[in-house]
Each structure stands twice: as C-alpha cells, then as structure tokens.
Amino acid sequence: MRHIDDAERRARLARRHGLADGFPDVVAATRAMTVLHATEAATVHLSLWARVPGVAVADVEAALYDERAIVKQLAMRRTLFVFPRDLLPAAWGSAAARVAGQQRQQLAKWVVQASISAAPDEWIDTVTADVLAAMADGTARTTRELRALVPELDGRFTHGAPDKKWSGEFPIGAWVMTTLGAEGRVVRGANAGHWRLNKPTWVRTDRWVGDAGEPWPGDEGYAELVRRWLTTFGPGTETDIVWWLGATKGIVRRALVDVGAVEVSLDGGGVGWVLPDDVEPAPAVEPWAALLPTLDPTVMGWKERGFYLDGADVPFLFDRNGNAGNTAWWDGRVVGCWVQDDAGVVRVLLRHDLPAEATAALDLEAERLTTWLDGVRIVNVYASPQMKGAALS
Template sequence: MGDGARRHIGADERRARLALRHRLAPSARAEAPEEVADALVALHGSDPSTVYLAVGARLADASMTVAETDRALYEDRGLVRMHGMRHTVFVFPTALTAVVHASTGLTVAARERAKLLKDMAAAGAPDAAWLKDVEESALAALARRGQATASELARDEPRLKEQFAYAAGKRYEGVHTVSSRLLRVLGVEGKVVRGRPLGSWTSSQFRWAVAPPHPELDASEAQAELLRRWLGACGPATEADLKWWTGWTVTAVRRALAAIRAEAVTLDGGGTGYVAEGDAGPPTASVREPWAALLPALDPTAMGWQERDWYLAPELRGALFDRSGNVGPTVWWDGRVVGGWAQRPDGEIVWRLLDREGVGREAEAAVAAEADRLRGWVGTTRVTPRFRTPLEKELSA
C-alpha cells in the first residue's frame, strides 16, 4: 500500500478531483444517467427523488433528467435499484450488481433471513420449509407478471398475506405480513429489485421485479473490485471513510486495500488516505472554471466520506444534517459546501449561503443560475426530502 515517501494530497487537490470525477464542474458534466452512476459508483436510492436530482445536477442537458433516468432504470435497465452498502437502497450500474451483491449483500442477507425465521418461530408461524415454498411460488408469479406490487403478488400467492406478531410484549411490537418481510429478504439476497414506482419519479411506492441474472463472485475478490472502483471516484479516503461507506469491518477494508495495492498518501492535518494503484499523481486534467452546484438530500458526494472537514465546515452540520446524520440539500461553490436550498410549496427554489469565506458576487450569480437550471427541469413537481433538516424546513416554510 505504498513504499517510500508518500505524496501529499491537500484539500484543494481533493476538491479538484471531486469536481471532475463527480461530474460537477460544467466541463465535466455527463451525457446520460448511466455515466453519472458509473462515475459515482452508487446513487443513494432510499429517497427516490435523490436519484433524479443527483443525476440532474450532473447532466449537460438537465431537461432530459426524468425521461433519461426512467429509460435507464426501467427500459434499458442499465441502472438497477437494489440494497447495497450498510443495508441501504442504492441505484447501481447493472454491470456492478454482482460485485455489490457478493461484497456487501451476502452477509446482510444471511442475517436478515435468520432474523425473519426467528421472528416467525417466536410467533408460532410456519417453518422454513413453508417459507421456502411461498418464496418459490412468489418468485414464479413475479417472473410471469414481469413487475408487480406486493398486493398483486398476493393474489397469485395468497400465503403472502398471512400475518405474524412481531416483538410481542415490547414497546415496538406490531404485526407483519409475510410479503413485507419476505420481499425485503429477497431484496438483500439479490433475488428481486425495485421496479417502476406506482406514481411519479418522487414516489416511494415501488413495484418489484426479478433481479437481472449475474454471476456469483468470490466475496473477497468482489470487495477488492468495489473498493478499487470507489477509490477511483472518491480517493483519497481514510480507513474510517472506507469502513463507514462500505459497512465492512476494518479487517475486510485492510484486506481489500492490500489486494488492490492501494497507495497511501498524506492528507491535510497529518492523516493517511488511500488512492487506487497509480492514482497518486497530480490530476491529468484541471478544472477550468469555478463551479456551483445544488445537490439533493443524501447526494452521494455530500455523503461520500465520513471525514468531511475538507469540504464541509463543522459549524454547518447542525443546519444541514438531521439527527441521524442524513445530509439535506446543499449548495456548493468550488468544491465546498457553502449553504443549503429548498423548494417552497409554490415551486420556488430558494437558497441561503452559510459560509461566505471566498464567496463573492461570482459565486452568488453561479448559484442563482443553478437554481434556475434546477427549477427549469423540476417544473411543477414538488420535492420534499424524506429526511428533513433544520435549514431545509426553514427555507421551505
């Protein structure tokens, strides 16, 4: 992981890499959603609107955001919405699904299935053989339908509607249907993925579809490949960043770093970061102009690192994050978060600068232009983040 004197990569260079590799500088914008997802490795998908807003911020022609993202997700299937790192829903390039499944999904899947069986047994529900039979029947029905909601599948397989008590005697006790728990398990097992939503691109109600076929990969090799891809997009990153983003153990992170011969570099403040092999040199391209961006809640750039001081002043976190650590909509200027934005009920895009260091009239004009660009393609659609943050709630009121 690097021999001899280590190269130093400071905050300014990290911001320059971010501008180009995350397709945020106007000169680096992408032509299609697939290019955006490939550049970022993964788009946060737990809030459906985040996928479209993240793509729109990075497309050269933002007016094509909804139509092109729908095409990529539901027609060409070049992008797939599925469970990934930290048991979170993401949108991945389809070619990467096998890597994600083997590197992060298998461990979570085994745990989720065991938990479902334990909960069912505690409630006196049928056993594993019964559940396996229901699963096979449901998957066959889904294959026949192409895409379906849980209720539609339950018409073909009525046992999906059966209920069992959960956490009896505890304050969070409740009743679960077999369909809600089983489909979630099948999702983390890589057997089903989210299909088209029932409503618009902001809807959180999805149909289900059988997952596209993919090879079964060795877990260690898949972890190495995922880390190589992510460092290419986000390096340098610390061990803490890598452990947080992947959800792996420190041992797994270090094993993958060694497998890809990652190179160690020094960071501002004396920390150690890692880049992919051969990527420690200065950028081969440079950012030709300062840039502004309005990124959505849970954007993969804002959420890409656990250690964020090089692009986000610590004093801004209280306004821009919720209590669980989810970032809200952010305003960026030349590689730093400088404020936040929101959409009012009348559709107006409003923003506020919180950090004015180095932010003058040029920056304000550029941010205003990005707000106009966003307003132009969002149109009459109203976007409310799933996780509300203090500044977003204040601005949208």
Template sequence: MHHIDDEQRRARLGRRHLLAPSVRAASAVAVADAVVALHATDAATVYLSACARLVDPSVEAVERALYGDVSLVRLLSMRNTLFTMSTEVAPAVDASNARAVAADERRRLLKHLREDGKGLDERWLADTERQTVAALASLGRATGSELSAAVPALRTKITVFPGTKQETVQGVASRVIRVLAADGRIRRDRPRGSWTSSQFRWTASEPWPATDPAEALAAVAGRWLRSYGPATEADLAWWTGWGIRRTRAALAAAGAEEVLLDGGASGWVAPGDLDADPSPEPWAALLPGLDPSAMGWADRGFHLPTAHRPALFDRAGNIGPTVWWNGEIVGGWAQRPDGEPVWRLLSDVGREAAQLIEAEAARLSAWVGEARITPRFRTPLERELTA
C-alpha cells in the same frame, strides 16, 4: 510520503464527481459509475443526483436507464442501504456487500417467524417465496398490495418483538418481498405515480452471477478510491460497512498507495493516482439529500465546515439538500410548495458564486417541472426554507 492537500481533494471532487459543467456526463450510467453508486433510499435522490451531473438533465434519461434498458439497478448493499449502480458494478457490490446483507435479512425474518409461534419456518418461507415469484411471472409486474392479493400467504400477520415494549403486529408481505429483492430474485420496476414515488412495482429477476468475494472486495475498493481518494481507512470502512480488517485487506488487494493528508492523517489513493488533477472552472451545484458527494466519507472536514453541520443534518446523521461552491458545502436548499427552489448560504462566497448558484437553481427548476420534492430525511434548514 506524497502529500495531497484539501484544495486538491476539492479539485478532484469537482472533476471526478462530474460536478463542474465541463465534465458533466452524457448518460445516467456514466454518472453512477463516476461515484460508484447513487444513494436510492429516497426515490427522488437518484434523479436529482444524476441530473445535477448530466449535460442534458431529464427525468426520461434516468427512467430509461432504470426501467428501459435496465442499465441501472438497485441493490440493498453498503451499510444495509439501498443504492443504484450500473450493471457493470453490480456483481462486485453483490459479492462484497449485498450477499451478506441478504443473509442477514433472511435470518431476521426467520427469527421473527419463529418467535411468532404459529409454526412458520424455513419451509413456509420457501413456499411463500416460490408462490410470490410465480405470481410475478404471471402478472409481469405488481405492487406489494397486488402480490398480496395474488398470494394469500403474503397476507399473514405476525407479532414481532413479543413481550417487549416494541411488540407489534405486522404483515409479512413487505418483509418477504424485501428478502426476495435482497436475493436478486425480484427487482423494483416503475413506481405507481411519478418519479418521486416510492410505491414501486416489482418484477421477476435473476440473481447476479457468482463472483469471488476477495476479487469483489478489491474491485469495489479500487473503484471507490478512483472516485473518492485520497481517503482514510475509516472513510472506506464507513462507506462500505466493512470492518477495518476487511477494509485493510481490500486496500491491499487493490494495490492502494498511502499518501499524507492535511492535518497529518494517512490517506489512500488508487495505484498510480498521485498526480494532481487540474482545478476545474468555477462551479456551483445544488445536490439532494444523501448525495454521494456529501456521503462519501466519514470525515468530511475537507469540504464541510463544522459550523454548518447542525443546519444540514437530521438527528440520525443524514445530510439534507446542499449548496456547493468549488468543492465545498456552503449552504442548503429546498423546494417550496409552489415549486420555487430556495436556498440559504452559510458561507460568504461572493457575487460570482451567487450568480452561478442562481443559474443552477434555474437549471434544476427547468427539468424538475411540476414535480414537488420533499426529502425523506428532513433537516432543520430544509424545514425552515419550506415553512
């Protein structure tokens, strides 16, 4: 069996994830396509991940793709998580992941409505959804609060988890909006405030065209392998949220080829992707929490030393801001209240690495400007650095 070692995996990561300076991209769409999709749970992550990989990083370049020509869109998809991807990738992700997520979101909301005991049912939800979409068509775009003002039904409150320790009273607005967004009938528009804000406005949208689910599985698996391969079945199953049976079916449909990894595990690559990528020039990167290069695999041993994990992850398993050197995570970084980026190295990387890391920090500071970034998922090292 063809063997691909960890050194080659790190070389592929530097090139295919556009992290070495010589392979950086000219557009945010090219960045998203290179890693299949950008994590978007934290609004700032999309900008930080994209700009780390752009030749000319700027907030405006990412905003233009998100809200100008809308060539990047957000979908609630893999692992029931919000991702940003290109409109070329979105139909396959929608059919292979987002449709199932949307159905689960609707089932959960209807269950809460029934348990509340006010007679709220599918008909009430359908009518509320119609009113909400009509209000958006009239307003053009609106925040959740503005939609609630325009649609009285959105101001309804329900009791969730009645009779349990988790019992609480909640408004339905955010849940109805979430279901409409999952169905593709509305989408996030420019937020109130800066690019780091998560208080999005909403605007009307159209669902993605129907795509054959089997073809979509193969398409997503093939794209992922070209970006993240070689990788294991477990890696793909974790990243997508698919079960092992669906993952194996997707790998077979994509024509994946089996290879041997360091340590003896079996990995998979895209068809014909056996030749070695040349190692890029020495490179350093400061990547945000939940960046795709840190979140692309269940087993990250080839680029993340086990000893670094306690400092870089929160209790829920979310990775924070990371410092990279030639395909390995060697530390973490944060932004102090005065705007200064600061980092701590957890590996001994030498003078050349230290100089390139400092240059990347200056590059980051230049395009971030006056913005202040606090990750949604805070890790021990990030908290220490900002204390």
C-alpha cells in the same frame, strides 16, 4: 508518501463527480459515481440532473426501466442504490450478501414473534419459492399484488414500542421481498407511481436483466467495490471505506491489499488511500456551483467530511445518523442548502457569506432547477434541520 491536500481533494471531487464539467449521459454518470443513492426515489433523478447537462426525467426512466443499464439493488449499509448493471455480481457476492444475511435473520425473528411459524427457516424457504414461482412469467408486480398470489405474504407482525411514532403492525411480505432483493433473486422494476416517490414493482432478476452473471466470491466482490470507490472518491481513509461499505475493518484492509492501494498523507495528519495508478497531482478547477439532493452520492461518499464541510454546519445540514439533506455547493465546499416554496420555486439558504460571483452562480442553479422541476415538489424523508426550519418559517 505523497501528500494530497484538501484543495486537491476538492478538485478531484469536482471533476470525477461531474460537478465541474458534467457527463454525457445517465449511464456514464452512474458509473463515474460507482452507485447512486436511491433510498429517496427523487435523489436518483436529481443527482443525475446535477451531473448530466440537458438530462430529462425520461432519460433516467429509460436507463432504469427500458435499457436496464442501471438497476436498483439493496446493498451497503442496508441502503438502496442504483448500480451499473455490470457491477451487480460483485455486490451480490459481497455487500448485498452481507445485508441479505442480516435481513433473513431479522425476518426469521418476525416470523416467530408473530406466531406465523415455529420453524422460520423452513417457512422462509417455502414462501420465497412460492413467490419466485408466482413471478415466473416476468410480470412486474407490487408487493400488494404479490400478496394476492401468495397469501402467506399477508401475515402481520408488530414492530416497535407502542409509544414510538414508527411502531405498528406491518405485513411480513415487505420483509420477504426486501430479503429476496438483497439476495439478488428479485429486483425493483418500473415504479408504480410518480418518479419522485418510492412505489416499486418487483420482477425476477433473470427476467429483468437476463444473465447478468453469477455472484462473485466475497473477497473479489469487496475488492471490486473498493476499487471503484477509490476511483470515485479517492483519496479516502479506512474509516470512510468501512462506513461506506458497511463492512468490517478486516474486509476493507484485505480489499485495499487486493487492489494494490497506495497510502497518501492528508491535511490534518491523516492517511488516505488511492489506486496505484492515481497518484499524480490533479490540476485545479475553476470555481463551480451545484445544488445536490438529499443523500446525494457526493455528500454521502465519505464519513470524514472536513475537507468539504465546516464542522459547525453539520447539525444544520445532516440528521443525527449522518444523513445529508439537500446541499448547496460553491467551489468544492458545502455552503448551505436548498428548499422549495409552495409554488415549487427553489431557494438557496446560505450558511456563509459568499462573494457576489458565488451567490449569482447559486441563484442561477436555483432558477435552472426550478425550471427543470416544472412545479413538481420534492418531499424528503431525510430533510435536514435547516430544511425543516425553512419549511416552518
């Protein structure tokens, strides 16, 4: 069994994630990363800024909304991602289908709880058919605009205990549209607001991407997702893949067999997996600096993160659910985070003493990002404890 130590894993990360050399364009970067996280709208643009030299906001918007070469899709772990268009059918038949089933089950509960209908499945079928009919002209519409066309979307349900800050009364329409999105029948079209905010419009999938292909059989879809994950993140452990995929061990183990994955040993005694044509040693890279956004795909690619992250830093840089805030990287390791001041100037907050070469490189990245943002301030839902502490100081 070949051994891949932590240093080689970091070298692989640097090259395959475009953090040492970069990618030529938005689509190439997205394909190389398998998917981009899109739960926070700004993450997509900032993840691409970190990987595509000279990229502009307009380049990202064009790939998403004009060329539609990359498409937003709810999938693994009920998370919103940006997919390369050709990967959508694999996701629709596997990870997205799994989420869609969960979404529909929860939606049915809300329908009954709110006394909207005592026959939730029939209600969902009728309303979704009405929504798709209203969207037949291909016009991109917000959920609010769709509620005007399909009044049933305006039904309300109560969620959460009264003493919880996130509890309240919510329109059922948001759940209907999210379920349709997970099923691959509608997609998020052009954003109705600023690029840093999630204000999606909805479009029927067939009107947005045309004939993208039928959903793959589940096993084939999972195998393709795991194959691409291994290309981007390998070696990784079974635990990493189960977590990232939001699936069961049984699903992951079958997918590993289907792609012919090969076992390798890792530092610390663990076992990882790589594709059969990916066992050759990866050469070292020169030291590099990067500033990555909240929920960046590099940071969120593994559950077992010890090869690039000091365990003592986790409570400062991640929330309790394992969601990463902004991170600062030097030579393959997370060394702190970055924040913006009231004027939009980016500052790096280090958690470790670094050589002058490293601090100079990170300061240069901060200047470069400040210039690129040009006064736009990013507000993060998933800000890390260290980021929140900086905001209060």
